[in-house]
Amino acid sequence: MAVQTQTENNFLNYVNGEWVGSDTNETIINKNPANTEDVVGQVQKSSRDDLNKAVSAANTARNSWRNLAGAQRGQYLFKAADILESRLEEIAECMTREMGKTFPEAKGETARGVAILRYYAGEGMRKVGDVIPSSDSEALMFTTRAPLGVVGVITPWNFPVAIPVWKTAPALIYGNTVVLKPATEAAVTCAKVFECFEEAGLPAGVVNMVTGPGSIIGQGLAEHPEVNGITFTGSNIVGKSIGQTALERGAKYQLEMGGKNPVIVADDADLDLAVEATISGGLRSTGQKCTATSRVIVHSEVYEKFKDKLVSKVKEISIGDGMKDGIWMGPSVSESQLNTVLSYIEKGKEEGTLLCGGERLCGGEYDKGYFVAPTVFDDITTDAVIAQEEIFGPVLALMKVEDMEEAIDLANDVEYGLSASIFTTNIQKMLSFINDMDAGLVRINSESAGVELQAPFGGMKQSSSHSREQGEAAKEFFTAIKTVFVK
Numbered sequence: 001m002a003v004q005t006q007t008e009n010n011f012l013n014y015v016n017g018e019w020v021g022s023d024t025n026e027t028i029i030n031k032n033p034a035n036t037e038d039v040v041g042q043v044q045k046s047s048r049d050d051l052n053k054a055v056s057a058a059n060t061a062r063n064s065w066r067n068l069a070g071a072q073r074g075q076y077l078f079k080a081a082d083i084l085e086s087r088l089e090e091i092a093e094c095m096t097r098e099m100g101k102t103f104p105e106a107k108g109e110t111a112r113g114v115a116i117l118r119y120y121a122g123e124g125m126r127k128v129g130d131v132i133p134s135s136d137s138e139a140l141m142f143t144t145r146a147p148l149g150v151v152g153v154i155t156p157w158n159f160p161v162a163i164p165v166w167k168t169a170p171a172l173i174y175g176n177t178v179v180l181k182p183a184t185e186a187a188v189t190c191a192k193v194f195e196c197f198e199e200a201g202l203p204a205g206v207v208n209m210v211t212g213p214g215s216i217i218g219q220g221l222a223e224h225p226e227v228n229g230i231t232f233t234g235s236n237i238v239g240k241s242i243g244q245t246a247l248e249r250g251a252k253y254q255l256e257m258g259g260k261n262p263v264i265v266a267d268d269a270d271l272d273l274a275v276e277a278t279i280s281g282g283l284r285s286t287g288q289k290c291t292a293t294s295r296v297i298v299h300s301e302v303y304e305k306f307k308d309k310l311v312s313k314v315k316e317i318s319i320g321d322g323m324k325d326g327i328w329m330g331p332s333v334s335e336s337q338l339n340t341v342l343s344y345i346e347k348g349k350e351e352g353t354l355l356c357g358g359e360r361l362c363g364g365e366y367d368k369g370y371f372v373a374p375t376v377f378d379d380i381t382t383d384a385v386i387a388q389e390e391i392f393g394p395v396l397a398l399m400k401v402e403d404m405e406e407a408i409d410l411a412n413d414v415e416y417g418l419s420a421s422i423f424t425t426n427i428q429k430m431l432s433f434i435n436d437m438d439a440g441l442v443r444i445n446s447e448s449a450g451v452e453l454q455a456p457f458g459g460m461k462q463s464s465s466h467s468r469e470q471g472e473a474a475k476e477f478f479t480a481i482k483t484v485f486v487k
């Protein structure tokens with residue numbers, strides 16, 4: 001087997017503190033979805049053996065890592081944050097080239113990665129338990145927390161820095177070691193984040209990254225007897241199968257999956273604000289967010305006015321290579337994602353009325369990438385496929401309602417419950433929305449996407465395994481409570 005070395009374009013697996021080639025000696029080449037002539041880099045097409053070595057390294061490292069003080073673990077995260085910050089532009093550029101989101105968005109996401117690392121670094125000095133009065137006056141009763149051990153992290157391509165960081169940083173600070181499998185589509189960007197962990201000097205085996213097919217490396221992590229917990233973000237079908245595999249062998253699991261997020265525009269809404277937020281929430285990152293707005297539920301009294309404003313603004317969107325100035329929306333991440341979006345658009349044409357977009361963009365530079373026009377449909381009913389299934393593309397479906405009750409019924413009439421927003425100036429409508437909306441994120445006069453790192457994140461119904469990530473909530477997944485009784 002030829003020995004590979006990590007170079008600017010050839011990324012290896014990070015196992016036991018070293019960059020190592022896969023046993024298979026096979027690689028996967030990642031190309032820029034805005035220009036497929038641009039090769040971003042290549043990553044390892046790894047095997048189960050590669051994964052086993054990573055899990056074994058994480059298992060060996062776990063005791064010495066958990067025995068450090070939280071503040072000591074935090075120091076490594078502070079260092080990693082500084083290094084990521086110093087490489088912000090370079091890593092953001094790689095993200096834009098690898099998965100297509102615009103450079104300003106990629107910079108924002110990388111900065112968010114830095115902030116998440118710092119937040120969890122500080123968490124190493126915060127309390128981990130409570131003293132609970134015992135009914136025995138001579139006893140001391142309190143809770144403390146233990147790490148799970150080795151945590152498997154499986155991440156998607158749509159947030160190549162933020163999601164790996166928001167899962168890895170809390171895992172580490174609470175004393176776990178990590179084996180991460182990134183989505184192949186964004187694995188080069190993720191490898192650069194791991195270079196930051198390496199440079200921060202994390203002890204060998206504490207963080208490991210293995211790239212390769214989900215069915216081999218992802219499934220392998222879910223099945224591995226030495227992996228004590230699995231955290232996943234991605235599609236519902238894969239998430240559920242990971243959950244079942246983990247449940248069968250008694251491992252802890254956490255799943256963040258799809259969304260079909262509504263925005264309600266009430267008759268008293270600030271329509272300009274609602275239009276702006278619908279566009280930003282629905283179409284930024286080419287609609288490739290689990291929190292993206294996809295159903296736009298509008299009161300009949302303002303329907304026509306809102307629709308005209310929305311469509312005229314959508315038509316102004318500039319589409320192209322996200323590295324270019326002035327580009328607002330990049331391509332779909334891959335040919336297969338583009339084809340999924342185009343097939344939903346065809347369905348939408350049967351189910352409603354096309355107002356704008358509705359096609360792949362062709363000609364000139366567009367021919368080199370996977371560009372689709374931002375698309376708005378009118379006259380969509382709740383039973384339409386495009387009103388029920390996650391599209392993960394720049395597609396909005398408009399639905400007309402007569403009152404708030406109907407709006408909330410419609411908003412809840414999907415199997416998902418991740419994020420939902422309402423535009424209204426009426427406090428009563430806000431309160432009924434907060435009470436009656438089945439969603440993990442309920443947002444008033446604000447877009448459905450965009451989460452704050454210090455707050456719990458997760459969904460209801462089919463959107464998650466009913467757990468929450470980020471903020472303090474991460475502690476619940478990455479640790480187990482011990483109730484201690486001392487006498």
Ligand SMILES: NC(=O)C1=CN([C@@H]2O[C@H](COP(=O)(O)OP(=O)(O)OC[C@H]3O[C@@H](n4cnc5c(N)ncnc54)[C@H](O)[C@@H]3O)[C@@H](O)[C@H]2O)C=CC1
Pocket residue numbers: 154155156157158181182183184212213214215216217218219220222233234235236238239241242256257258259289290337340390391392
């Ligand atoms: N909730 C979210 O943020 C995301 C939702 N999606 C949804 O999923 C659809 C398909 O996108 P994909 O990238 O194919 O999602 P996916 O669920 O296949 O991929 C997510 C991660 O799971 C891994 N994986 C794939 N098969 C696996 C298996 N059998 N066992 C373990 N891990 C496995 C992938 O390699 C990747 O790292 C999108 O169109 C979108 O609707 C995709 C990405 C993120």
Ligand SMILES: O=C(O)CCC(=O)C(=O)O
Pocket residue numbers: 158159233288289290291448449450451
């Ligand atoms: O809206 C956000 O910032 C987070 C979205 C997200 O977690 C996802 O799409 O997977």
